[in-house]
Structure formats: structure tokens, C-alpha cells
Amino acid sequence: MTLIRPRRSVLYMPGSNARALEKAKTLPADALILDLEDAVAPDAKDLARKQVVDAVKAGGFGPREVVIRINGLDTAWGAADMKAAAAVGPAAILVPKVNSGADIAGAAKAMVDAGAPAHTALWAMMETPLAMLQALDVARAAADPANRLAVFVMGTNDLAKETRARFVPGRAPMLAWLQTCLAAARAFGIEIVDGVYNDLSDADGFLAECRQGRDLGFDGKTLIHPNQIETANRVFAPSEEEVARARAVIAAFDLPENADKGALQLDGRMVERLHAEMGRRTVAIAEAVAARGP
Numbered sequence: 001m002t003l004i005r006p007r008r009s010v011l012y013m014p015g016s017n018a019r020a021l022e023k024a025k026t027l028p029a030d031a032l033i034l035d036l037e038d039a040v041a042p043d044a045k046d047l048a049r050k051q052v053v054d055a056v057k058a059g060g061f062g063p064r065e066v067v068i069r070i071n072g073l074d075t076a077w078g079a080a081d082m083k084a085a086a087a088v089g090p091a092a093i094l095v096p097k098v099n100s101g102a103d104i105a106g107a108a109k110a111m112v113d114a115g116a117p118a119h120t121a122l123w124a125m126m127e128t129p130l131a132m133l134q135a136l137d138v139a140r141a142a143a144d145p146a147n148r149l150a151v152f153v154m155g156t157n158d159l160a161k162e163t164r165a166r167f168v169p170g171r172a173p174m175l176a177w178l179q180t181c182l183a184a185a186r187a188f189g190i191e192i193v194d195g196v197y198n199d200l201s202d203a204d205g206f207l208a209e210c211r212q213g214r215d216l217g218f219d220g221k222t223l224i225h226p227n228q229i230e231t232a233n234r235v236f237a238p239s240e241e242e243v244a245r246a247r248a249v250i251a252a253f254d255l256p257e258n259a260d261k262g263a264l265q266l267d268g269r270m271v272e273r274l275h276a277e278m279g280r281r282t283v284a285i286a287e288a289v290a291a292r293g294p
Contacts, residue, residue: 004284005065006030006292007151007220008236009229010193012069014039015048021055024064029229030220030292031065033153036081037072037096045077049084056088063292067123069094073110082107086114094123094153099130104141104149111148122148127155129162132177139184152185153222154178156195167198169205171212182217194218200225210235233289243286246279 011029013020015036024032034055040048052068068090070081085093093116095107108122124138131138142149156174159165165173178194185192194213197206206228213221214235221232238246252258252266253276263272 004281004288006237006285006289007065007191007193008289009223009232010067010153010220011223011226011229012039012196015052016040016044018051018055021051023226025060025062027064027226027229028233029064029223029226030233031067031091032061033067033069033094033222034090035069036077037069045071049077049081053084053088056090065091067092067094069096069125072096073107079110082110083114086111086116086120089117089120091119092121092123092150094125096125096155097128097131097158098124098126098138099128100134101137101141104138104147105144108141108147108149112146120148121150123151123153124149125155125158126152126181127158127162129159132159132180135181135184136187139188139190142188142190149188149190152181152190152192154181154193154195154218157198159195169208171209178216178218186217191219192217194221196222196224197228198224200227203231207231207235237289238282238286242282246282249276249279250283252276 007030009029010031010033011024011027012033012035013024015021015034016039021034034052036045036048036052056066056068068085070085070093071077073079073082073095082093093111098104104122104124111120111122126132126135126138141147159174159177160167171178182192197209199205210221210232220236223229223232249266249271252264252271253261253273258264263270
């Protein structure tokens with residue numbers, strides 16, 4: 001099994017806010033998106049770029065996965081953002097408004113040309129109507145390791161803007177897009193995190209949407225406020241009961257007498273070998289979460 005890295009909570013932090021960048025080093029989020037795009041006003045773009053670069057250079061983020069979201073490469077700031085981000089070698093560079101596999105290949109080439117180290121992955125924002133229609137083409141770019149495509153990030157606010165879909169409990173207007181992107185991601189081994197929840201005063205609504213995202217199959221959720229971290233971390237982590245069940249299934253199939261069996265009965269339930277494979281991932285996630293610490 002490939003290395004599992006928890007991405008239960010992925011917090012956006014505005015690059016123009018130096019205090020927020022420093023505070024990010026103390027927050028229990030699994031990943032941090034240091035944002036140069038939507039969260040930064042046009043007249044603050046240069047300042048934000050410098051502050052993010054300085055923050056990544058200084059380090060101190062501990063186990064948190066550090067990602068820099070750049071402005072689109074077709075904007076006035078994109079090329080400078082890519083050059084600066086590549087130079088400091090974050091865990092990933094997040095590219096907005098990806099529409100096709102060609103966009104991924106172009107962004108990957110720009111990363112390499114800018115000197116991004118081998119460990120810096122490419123993340124893609126899935127946030128346009130065209131991306132929804134071409135999700136498979138975007139995901140297929142991950143088949144070429146040179147593209148470094150590792151994670152899809154759902155941009156539900158931009159999707160709502162472009163499609164005029166409304167935010168309603170249960171997200172019925174967006175479910176087809178969420179599931180399409182999820183299926184495309186899984187087809188090519190890409191991780192995928194859910195979009196943000198905008199109403200900071202609605203804790204119950206946020207909890208329900210985290211549970212929905214988890215049940216759909218997302219690896220975690222993007223967040224807009226530190227107060228959302230605890231809930232996302234709890235919901236997207238396997239429960240003690242799930243881990244215990246997974247260990248029991250794995251142990252049953254590991255018995256010598258079951259080595260050639262594709263299915264068996266355990267505690268009155270039929271389980272297949274695929275459930276053992278699923279269980280190994282559940283255990284790996286739980287162990288990775290435990291290793292990450294508070």
C-alpha cells in the first residue's frame with residue numbers, strides 16, 4: 001500500500017495575513033493551503049507572495065502538509081506565483097480553475113521549468129462547469145507520473161457562482177458533480193477533498209456536510225476557519241469500532257487455513273477478501289492519524 005497521509009482537515013489561510021500564517025503553525029489541521037488567489041485582493045498579491053514564501057522558508061509547520069495555491073497561470077500574477085512557490089518547495093502547489101488534462105500537463109511543465117523539487121506535488125482545483133464535464137480527462141493526467149497530480153480539491157463556491165446552483169441542506173444541486181469528480185479521482189489513484197462550508201454559525205450544518213462528504217468517499221474537507229478543524233478531524237477519521245472491525249477481518253484472512261479463501265463468515269456476517277483490503281486502508285489511516293499527534 002502506498003504511503004497514507006491524512007487530509008481530514010485542509011485549511012485555507014490568506015497569504016496576505018502574516019498573523020494567520022504564523023498561527024497556522026499551531027493549528028491541528030492536517031494540511032494548510034497558503035492562499036495567493038481568492039483570499040487575496042489584487043493590490044495585495046505581491047505582499048502575499050512574499051509573506052507566503054518567507055513563511056515556507058522559515059518552516060515550523062511540523063507535520064502539517066503545506067500547500068501553496070497560486071493564481072491561474074493565465075493571470076497577471078500566475079507566472080510569478082509559480083516561480084516563487086517552486087523555489088521554496090512546498091508539499092504541493094495548488095492550481096486553480098483546471099479544465100482539462102492539457103491544463104494539468106501545462107501546469108506540471110511550468111512547475112518543472114520553475115525548478116520545483118521532486119517532492120512537490122500538483123493539486124488541482126475542480127471548480128468550473130467545464131471541469132465537471134471533463135473530470136475524467138483531468139484525472140487521466142495522473143497516469144503520467146511527470147504530471148505529479150496527487151489531489152483534487154472541490155471548489156464548490158466557484159461552482160455555485162458559475163452554474164447558479166444554490167447551497168441547500170444535502171447539496172442536491174451539486175451531488176452529481178461531487179460524485180463525478182470523486183469517481184474520476186479514484187479511477188486514477190487521486191486523493192480528493194470536499195469543498196468548504198460557508199456558514200460559520202451553523203455547527204450542525206457543518207457536521208452534517210462533513211458526514212455526507214465522508215459517506216460519499218471524500219478524504220477530508222477544505223475549511224475556512226480554525227473552528228472547523230476539530231469536527232473535520234473527528235468525522236473523517238475512522239472510529240474505534242471501524243478500526244477494530246477492520247483488524248478482525250484482516251486477522252481472519254491472515255489465518256493459514258483461510259489463505260486460499262475469497263470469502264468467509266465472521267461474527268455471523270459474510271466478508272470477502274476485498275473487505276480485508278479495505279480494512280488495511282482503514283487501519284493505515286488510523287495509524288497515520290495517531291502518528292500525526294494532536
